[in-house]
Amino acid sequence: MLKPSLPPSLLLSLSIALPVCQATESAGQAEPSLVDFSLEQLGDIVQRVRTALLPGSRDASGLATNDPSYYWSLRSSHDLAADVQADFLLRRVGSLPRPALPAYSELDLRMAWQPSRRLDLSMTGQNLLHRCHPEPGAPGARQLIERAVQVKMVLRF
Numbered sequence: 001m002l003k004p005s006l007p008p009s010l011l012l013s014l015s016i017a018l019p020v021c022q023a024t025e026s027a028g029q030a031e032p033s034l035v036d037f038s039l040e041q042l043g044d045i046v047q048r049v050r051t052a053l054l055p056g057s058r059d060a061s062g063l064a065t066n067d068p069s070y071y072w073s074l075r076s077s078h079d080l081a082a083d084v085q086a087d088f089l090l091r092r093v094g095s096l097p098r099p100a101l102p103a104y105s106e107l108d109l110r111m112a113w114q115p116s117r118r119l120d121l122s123m124t125g126q127n128l129l130h131r132c133h134p135e136p137g138a139p140g141a142r143q144l145i146e147r148a149v150q151v152k153m154v155l156r157f
Contacts, residue, residue: 046072066136068094068103085112096136104133120154 051065059065073091080086087110095103107129112122125148127133132144 046070066096066098068096070094083114086110087112099139101134101136101142105129106133118156120152122152124150124152126150 048070049067050069051067053059053065071091071093073089075089076087078086087108089108090105091107092105093103095101106127108124108126109128110122110124112120114120127145127147130147132146134142134144137143
């Protein structure tokens with residue numbers, strides 16, 4: 001049986017709108033003007049986990065307590081224009097003790113454009129900080145999660 005010890009976690013969510021200067025041409029000259037830049041969602045999760053076996057427990061493998069000691073992520077979504085969205089997710093996962101697995105950080109990005117009500121175009125990059133990172137498992141049988149880029153088109157009839 002596990003004896004969990006969980007310190008408080010932090011969940012932060014907020015919505016703000018930020019003005020951004022953009023140069024526009026007026027009578028042949030570039031003049032700054034304000035453009036709405038909407039930060040729709042900013043979220044953060046921070047978690048620290050400590051587990052231990054209760055006296056008399058029979059976990060010979062050690063897997064019951066093989067959790068990362070911490071995990072955090074930061075997610076943000078932006079409307080850059082009425083038809084353009086950008087999202088990002090940055091995350092950090094702590095190391096595992098048995099079998100040893102190093103901590104890692106990764107970044108996912110998504111850009112989307114909706115030129116019409118019937119058409120969506122997007123590009124998503126996943127695990128962009130490293131070529132690959134290992135997932136938990138026996139050292140010879142671990143799955144490697146590789147960097148990936150996907151292009152998507154949705155056409156509505």
